Amino acid sequence: KxxxxxxxxxxxxxxxxxxxxxxxxxxxxxxxxxxxxxxxxxxxxxxxxxxxxxxxxxxxxxxxxxxxxxxxxxxxxxxxxxxxxxxxxxxxxxxxxxxxxxxxxxxxxxxxxxxxxxxFMKNGSLQDILNDVSRGRRQLDWLARYRIVRGIASGLEYLHMHHSPGVIHTDLKPAKVLLDHDMEARISGFGLAKVFPDAHTHITTSDVVGTAGYIAPEYQQTLSITYMCDIYSFGVLLAGLVMGKLPSDEIASGLDLVKWMRNVMTSENPKRVIDSKLLGNGYEEQMLLVLKTACFCTLDDPKERPNSKDVRCMLSQIQQ
Missing domain, CATH: 3.30.200.20 (Phosphorylase Kinase; domain 1)
Structure with a gap:
């Protein structure tokens, strides 16, 4: 069965x-x-x-x-x-x-x-795997992480642009990404998802739904959800996979994960933001390009963020 x-x-x-x-x-x-x-x-x-x-x-x-x-x-x-x-x-x-x-x-x-x-997904959630990695119980190399984020981006593109009506996940985070026996990412957890009819520009909710650290700032301020809210959440997830940190982790100088990433990425030594477990693998430049994509996805102005198709294309081009 x-x-x-x-x-x-x-x-x-x-x-x-x-x-x-x-x-x-x-x-x-x-x-x-x-x-x-x-x-x-x-x-x-x-x-x-x-x-x-x-x-x-x-x-x-x-x-x-x-x-x-x-x-x-x-x-x-x-x-x-x-x-x-x-x-x-x-x-x-x-x-x-x-x-x-x-x-x-x-x-x-x-x-x-x-x-x-x-x-049922044999390898559980991405959150569980990241917890095991942080505790030294298992490894997750860069190529595996990169494959996971490309899979998530592909799934988001389908939800936003190729399924009619479109679907906004609203709570994208590592716990909502499951991994099959081949470590292929599967977006899950659609309990808070919103169907987004083509004629709509946004959906207004009575309360903020989602998880702290992954919620787009404009949604917290206006209670209006758009596809760009998912893009912001994906950007946070993307940053976390490269940096080896989660929004709930204590970040230097009291900054949140997104602001800290922006500060370090504009510094003289942006590589210091990369997860120390990934340094020396020869993919540092690729990881910095992925972090730049994460910066675009988490821009404060949702109109300036790339759509899901653009994100998927950016990540695909990085490999080339």
Missing amino acids: AKVEIVLFKLILSAVRGVGRNPAVFSPLLKKADDLAFLENEYALASLEKIGSGGEDKMKIVQPPMDATALVEADSKLLTEEMMQIRSEIVTLGQIRHMNILPLLAHLARPGCHLLVYE
């Missing part, structure tokens, strides 16, 4: 009761809807083993009847009309197919919650 990742979004809804229980299956990897029958067991869901967390998500694992599955739980207060919007967006996400996006296999709506079923 296919290994799957199950994403559980708890929705605190007093007005919605008895939402359809029949699962919507989007992939032939699930042979029959009965494969998801165990999700009806409330006790089984409540007793899952916690295996990690990120932002509002709580990662858990469940065993039978599938080989190995992971579950993410997120609480949020939603109105009835917002519930309907989420159900519409889930259908859109179920149609997305791209090698760098984790495909949604199935959706099961239950009273007060949604279950989203995804294919």
Whole structure:
């Protein structure tokens, strides 16, 4: 049986009761809807083993009847009309197919919650790998990191420019990038994603969603989301992979990761910003070019940032 990742979004809804229980299956990897029958067991869901967390998500694992599955739980207060919007967006996400996006296999709506079923990724999240690298438990060389960021860029381009309607992820970060058995990046975690109709210039939210350090400054100020918010988040992720740091890390002089990167990149010795584990590998100039791309992606003015296609092209040209 296919290994799957199950994403559980708890929705605190007093007005919605008895939402359809029949699962919507989007992939032939699930042979029959009965494969998801165990999700009806409330006790089984409540007793899952916690295996990690990120932002509002709580990662858990469940065993039978599938080989190995992971579950993410997120609480949020939603109105009835917002519930309907989420159900519409889930259908859109179920149609997305791209090698760098984790495909949604199935959706099961239950009273007060949604279950989203995804294919299980053997190498876990980029966040987990970076944690292991920082603790000396494993290595992640530059070529592997470079392949990962190019994959993410390709997935973003598809979401923004080649899928109709477009999709804004809104919470792109290492924890939302999973890696398959070949270490190919798969963008995941679409629980906060927004479908972006072609006629729209932005989407306004009632609260800021996303993760501190990865949220574009204009979104925090105006509550308006555009594709450029994803570009900013990608720039932070890109910088972190080269620098070996995360926004949550303590940065010199009290600066945040983006400002520190800008300061060092304009100094006489920009190479000192590169992760010390990567120095001496012969790719320093390539890594500095990737950091320049990260600087463009994190410009304060969203109009000055490159779009996802431009970012993907920039990264591809660096290899040449």
